[in-house]
Amino acid sequence: MNETPIEQWADAIEARAAGRVVQVYRETSSTQDQARALIASRPSGADGALIVAAHQTAGRGRLGRKWHSPAGTALTFSMIYRVDHATLDRVTFAASVALAEALDKVMIDTAYVTAIKWPNDIYIEGRKIAGILVEVVDGFAIVGLGINVHLRQDQLPEPIAGRATSLAMCGVSADRLAVLLSILERMDNSLGERSEPSLLEGWRTKCKMFEHDVRLKHDGQIIEGRVIDLDPLRGLKVLTGRGDVVHLPAATTTVLDYPV
Numbered sequence: 001m002n003e004t005p006i007e008q009w010a011d012a013i014e015a016r017a018a019g020r021v022v023q024v025y026r027e028t029s030s031t032q033d034q035a036r037a038l039i040a041s042r043p044s045g046a047d048g049a050l051i052v053a054a055h056q057t058a059g060r061g062r063l064g065r066k067w068h069s070p071a072g073t074a075l076t077f078s079m080i081y082r083v084d085h086a087t088l089d090r091v092t093f094a095a096s097v098a099l100a101e102a103l104d105k106v107m108i109d110t111a112y113v114t115a116i117k118w119p120n121d122i123y124i125e126g127r128k129i130a131g132i133l134v135e136v137v138d139g140f141a142i143v144g145l146g147i148n149v150h151l152r153q154d155q156l157p158e159p160i161a162g163r164a165t166s167l168a169m170c171g172v173s174a175d176r177l178a179v180l181l182s183i184l185e186r187m188d189n190s191l192g193e194r195s196e197p198s199l200l201e202g203w204r205t206k207c208k209m210f211e212h213d214v215r216l217k218h219d220g221q222i223i224e225g226r227v228i229d230l231d232p233l234r235g236l237k238v239l240t241g242r243g244d245v246v247h248l249p250a251a252t253t254t255v256l257d258y259p260v
């Protein structure tokens with residue numbers, strides 16, 4: 001399949017996202033950095049802005065991790081939304097649900113279905129296909145999405161060789177621009193039309209951790225227990241094997257074993 005050339009991405013996105021600032025880079029350090037620069041230099045145009053890169057040289061993930069994507073293999077972009085305490089959750093649920101549903105649609109002719117791994121990673125059969133990084137800057141949420149599209153097994157370095165997947169590895173040859181437009185459409189619908197409880201319900205339906213046994217690392221300690229409540233931002237509520245109930249925030253917790 002021939003992908004839409006990068007020179008055509010900006011016009012195609014602008015046609016669907018009238019009035020928004022759209023920046024498309026062949027290569028940049030991180031779309032999160034470009035988003036921060038836009039907020040600093042032009043806050044009046046930042047709400048709704050979209051920064052896309054065909055390749056990132058210093059992509060980052062949650063908890064200070066690197067986000068590995070060899071050139072040309074991933075769809076990487078950041079969306080900016082003005083938020084307050086009440087709307088930050090909404091934007092985050094909407095992004096996870098929009099991403100999971102858009103990938104399900106792309107894979108409709110396969111047997112694969114996505115699952116959300118708390119707080120907002122997207123998995124297929126135990127391997128990560130996409131991640132979301134939310135950073136809050138000066139009243140704006142920068143929602144960065146990275147999706148493995150053309151990545152092949154032989155391009156995965158050893159530590160993550162068995163832990164990552166891609167649309168290509170699921171047998172789907174996809175156009176990165178088409179995947180991006182599909183996510184944007186769902187994101188706009190979710191933010192415009194769905195109530196917060198409905199978004200949270202969509203997120204919980206896709207997140208299979210509720211009432212499951214998990215193994216977690218929190219502040220350097222291993223915790224085993226059963227998830228008795230979960231929230232993508234405020235954290236997991238876990239009943240530990242010793243009978244304690246603990247709340248574990250996303251910022252300091254990594255899920256080690258989990259059913260996806």
Ligand code: BTN
Nearest residue numbers: 030059060061062131132144146
């Ligand atoms: C994670 O898996 O921990 C989150 C990964 C988020 C990666 C995306 S790619 C676009 C945006 N720019 C970045 O540097 N990171 C996010």
